[in-house]
Amino acid sequence: MKRWAALNSRQHTLLNQISEAATMVVPEVAHPRTMSALRDRGLIKSQRTATGWSIWLTEPGRFYRDHGYHPDHPAYRGHRLPAKSADGSKPVAWDGKPLEHDGMLWKPGPGTTVTFDEFVVAHTTVVEILGHTTWNPWIREEREPEFRAAVKVFGHWHRAEPGFHQWNVEETIA
Known part of the structure; x- marks a missing residue:
């Protein structure tokens, strides 16, 4: 599986649920393979806690949510995530449209x-x-x-x- 491979419907649903919750805390993950697939692509991070799982989006995950493709996809090389500027803040993401x-x-x-x-x-x-x-x-x-x-x-x-x-x-x- 490539990191930039298209997401299936379960993966899209979970990515959107995590996005809406900012940080999702659940006692058990309903679809552990779906979570693993998103984590392997670098779209989410997860951590096992005493009360269950804490799951949140990464920068590539937010990019995928906003643009519909992974920032590492070779077909979209000009649209990569911006690097951090010298003062530590992130440059404005821009899709090239004025x-x-x-x-x-x-x-x-x-x-x-x-x-x-x-x-x-x-x-x-x-x-x-x-x-x-x-x-x-x-x-x-x-x-x-x-x-x-x-x-x-x-x-x-x-x-x-x-x-x-x-x-x-x-x-x-x-």
């Missing part, structure tokens, strides 16, 4: 740990502060720490339209 916000397409920068939801909040904050600056020039000064933090988060995502070119300062002024 995400839409405010009529624009966006993609994460390499190794970014900023989620799309965090980016949307930061983008909204930057646009709001810059929009208010036209009628209240002091607003940016008043909200400078918030603005800087939002710009820092905002910089982790990039436009994803084909052929898009980000203007530099000289091009913007011209």
Whole structure:
């Protein structure tokens, strides 16, 4: 059996049950061979305790649940699990499809740990502060720490339209 072999219906059912429970604690496993098959694929971990079994998903297990295939599958080499970044946090998993916000397409920068939801909040904050600056020039000064933090988060995502070119300062002024 290959690690990336397709799961049968019992294996899918058990994987989904474990996923919903976060950590599943059961006195006895109804289908021990099913649990062993998931464990052998690296999709779950299990531990025998005094009260029964404690079972939880691994990173490949979450990946399989979300994408429907094992991250080690050779047909999907470009979609492997992200490695940990230098600060220990995991980069954002991205399936290669641009995400839409405010009529624009966006993609994460390499190794970014900023989620799309965090980016949307930061983008909204930057646009709001810059929009208010036209009628209240002091607003940016008043909200400078918030603005800087939002710009820092905002910089982790990039436009994803084909052929898009980000203007530099000289091009913007011209």
